[in-house]
Amino acid sequence: MSWEAKRTVNPRFIFLHIKVCESEFSVNDFLAAIYLIFFAVIAGGSFALMFQNLRTSQEKVFSPGSRRPGRTHPEAPQPGEELLYVDFSRERLEQIYQQTP
Numbered sequence: 001m002s003w004e005a006k007r008t009v010n011p012r013f014i015f016l017h018i019k020v021c022e023s024e025f026s027v028n029d030f031l032a033a034i035y036l037i038f039f040a041v042i043a044g045g046s047f048a049l050m051f052q053n054l055r056t057s058q059e060k061v062f063s064p065g066s067r068r069p070g071r072t073h074p075e076a077p078q079p080g081e082e083l084l085y086v087d088f089s090r091e092r093l094e095q096i097y098q099q100t101p
Contacts (some may be wrong), residue, residue: 077083
């Protein structure tokens, strides 16, 4: 691989060309290839990071013993305490509707 300076029509600008296997690639082609390589690396890294975060959070949620015994709410019912229960099933509502005068 050799680097050669080649003057174009305008002598103020010098463009570098890379000769590989008797074919010429301009610097723009080289930079485009570098850009695509870096783009693929960043896209792959972001996908790997997202995948690992999803897998880790899923393991935390579904692993046995992940629920640590925390504090209970101050107004939480104590064991054996009766709770107010309202049945909104269709049959129960129909019975209540028929009982009202």
